[in-house]
Amino acid sequence: MALQTAKTPARAEQALFAGLFLKQETSAQRVVGAVQNIAQDCEIFAEGNGAEYFYKVVSGVVRTCKFLADGRRQIDAFHTAGDIFGLEPSTQYLLSAEAVTDCTLIAYRRQKMEALAGSDQLLSRELLTVAMRGMAKAQHHSLLLGRRGAMEKVAGFLLDWSESGTNQRVINLAMTRQDIADYLGLTIETVSRTLSQLERDQVIELPSIRQIRLRNLDALEDLAA
Amino acid sequence: MALQTAKTPARAEQALFAGLFLKQETSAQRVVGAVQNIAQDCEIFAEGNGAEYFYKVVSGVVRTCKFLADGRRQIDAFHTAGDIFGLEPSTQYLLSAEAVTDCTLIAYRRQKMEALAGSDQLLSRELLTVAMRGMAKAQHHSLLLGRRGAMEKVAGFLLDWSESGTNQRVINLAMTRQDIADYLGLTIETVSRTLSQLERDQVIELPSIRQIRLRNLDALEDLAA
DNA sequence: CGCCGAGTTGACCATGTTCAAGGTGGGTGG
DNA sequence: CCACCCACCTTGAACATGGTCAACTCGGCG
Numbered sequence: 001m002a003l004q005t006a007k008t009p010a011r012a013e014q015a016l017f018a019g020l021f022l023k024q025e026t027s028a029q030r031v032v033g034a035v036q037n038i039a040q041d042c043e044i045f046a047e048g049n050g051a052e053y054f055y056k057v058v059s060g061v062v063r064t065c066k067f068l069a070d071g072r073r074q075i076d077a078f079h080t081a082g083d084i085f086g087l088e089p090s091t092q093y094l095l096s097a098e099a100v101t102d103c104t105l106i107a108y109r110r111q112k113m114e115a116l117a118g119s120d121q122l123l124s125r126e127l128l129t130v131a132m133r134g135m136a137k138a139q140h141h142s143l144l145l146g147r148r149g150a151m152e153k154v155a156g157f158l159l160d161w162s163e164s165g166t167n168q169r170v171i172n173l174a175m176t177r178q179d180i181a182d183y184l185g186l187t188i189e190t191v192s193r194t195l196s197q198l199e200r201d202q203v204i205e206l207p208s209i210r211q212i213r214l215r216n217l218d219a220l221e222d223l224a225a
Numbered sequence: 226m227a228l229q230t231a232k233t234p235a236r237a238e239q240a241l242f243a244g245l246f247l248k249q250e251t252s253a254q255r256v257v258g259a260v261q262n263i264a265q266d267c268e269i270f271a272e273g274n275g276a277e278y279f280y281k282v283v284s285g286v287v288r289t290c291k292f293l294a295d296g297r298r299q300i301d302a303f304h305t306a307g308d309i310f311g312l313e314p315s316t317q318y319l320l321s322a323e324a325v326t327d328c329t330l331i332a333y334r335r336q337k338m339e340a341l342a343g344s345d346q347l348l349s350r351e352l353l354t355v356a357m358r359g360m361a362k363a364q365h366h367s368l369l370l371g372r373r374g375a376m377e378k379v380a381g382f383l384l385d386w387s388e389s390g391t392n393q394r395v396i397n398l399a400m401t402r403q404d405i406a407d408y409l410g411l412t413i414e415t416v417s418r419t420l421s422q423l424e425r426d427q428v429i430e431l432p433s434i435r436q437i438r439l440r441n442l443d444a445l446e447d448l449a450a
Numbered sequence: 451c452g453c454c455g456a457g458t459t460g461a462c463c464a465t466g467t468t469c470a471a472g473g474t475g476g477g478t479g480g
Numbered sequence: 481c482c483a484c485c486c487a488c489c490t491t492g493a494a495c496a497t498g499g500t501c502a503a504c505t506c507g508g509c510g
Binding site for chain 1: 346354
């Protein structure tokens with residue numbers, strides 16, 4: 001939990017490749033970006049900082065979140081390989097970003113990017129797509145949070161993550177129960193109890209603490225309402 | 226509640242002005258858009274429809290929402306004069322849109338817009354800003370929904386709307402209690418009780434059913450945590 | 451005047467939070 | 481290699497909060 005300021009071992013300043021911008025790597029785009037390695041639980045940027053860069057996840061998982069006055073934390077999103085975060089409408093970040101696991105990122109200088117977009121139609125369109133996807137992602141999260149029951153939220157969360165992995169029926173969680181709780185607007189105890197309940201009902205298996213096997217996807221879908 | 230299909234009296238097909246794209250009307254942009262008038266509670270588009278157009282609100286209030294299998298409704302956002310909605314990453318709408326009040330919209334053909342953006346740097350940038358704002362708006366909503374207490378949600382809602390009107394201390398609600406409840410993930414009873422509580426505590430006044438006077442903004446901010 | 455939709459209020463109940471007490475497992479040092 | 485430790489997780493019991501159901505009020509309109 002000790003949040004040291006971001007340490008970036010091997011700040012590979014060799015602004016080499018980094019072209020690949022959207023998930024389907026468009027060969028046309030070759031834009032400069034700096035590779036960064038961030039250790040687990042380190043801060044990438046903080047709410048209120050100048051939004052000089054935005055980032056693409058190469059590997060690992062990042063959380064964007066907000067800290068409330070009373071110490072609570074709300075997680076806005078988790079970002080995995082290929083996702084872009086930190087692209088904001090304002091000149092300052094509205095959220096903080098932290099590494100859930102050790103991760104590798106590409107940092108893009110926002111101003112440079114937007115300048116390039118002025119003369120590059122394809123890049124400009126990609127930026128638009130990124131922003132629209134970010135919007136859809138946030139809306140999807142709202143829908144999850146708007147659900148009334150803890151079971152609906154947890155089931156929805158599991159289904160969301162089942163789609164990202166290669167094997168649709170096994171989820172390897174990168175985050176702690178606390179992270180999940182802060183993402184779903186629940187307490188850690190409720191998340192734990194709900195997962196136990198799902199296991200008792202034969203809907204999932206919990207072979208280890210960070211692994212969840214989905215045993216009955218249909219039942220999960222029903223529970224997610 | 227009778228949702229007739231969208232009726233558009235006076236479908237002013239005269240694709241006249243409509244330039245003004247962002248809130249600060251950029252003189253440079255003159256893009257074609259069709260003016261539409263929509264009656265209260267009529268549908269503007271439905272989830273799953275082809276996302277052919279996106280819209281700017283000229284006057285009135287629009288809600289974008291999702292309907293769940295069990296009949297519940299979740300409201301994703303309210304859109305007021307100057308707001309743009311219906312600009313989505315996919316080729317189909319992910320949400321439905323309905324008129325909360327009678328309203329006037331400008332419909333932009335998405336494809337045409339994106340084509341124009343290819344050769345128009347300024348327009349392209351404006352589209353990007355619109356998308357980023359949409360993202361920030363959705364994130365803000367997530368933060369509201371993630372709050373634990375009903376009081377925090379309602380207080381946050383009131384503060385959000387206090388900033389939009391000319392007079393910061395009087396809110397003229399366009400929507401019903403049910404709309405508010407569906408927006409905050411609460412029941413209509415809880416919204417009602419919470420507002421009554423705030424009135425008892427001298428934080429607000431409820432002079433009429435659709436008007437709220439904010440008597441103590443500082444207290445509200447505290448309650449919103 | 452009376453109806454009707456929208457909002458409020460109350461009593462009861464279900465659900466999730468809180469507080470507190472165990473487990474569990476991976477890593478470290480003896 | 482084992483014992484210990486610590487962070488993370490699970491479980492239980494009491495409690496608080498919001499949901500549900502039902503009755504009632506209010507205001508506008510025919």
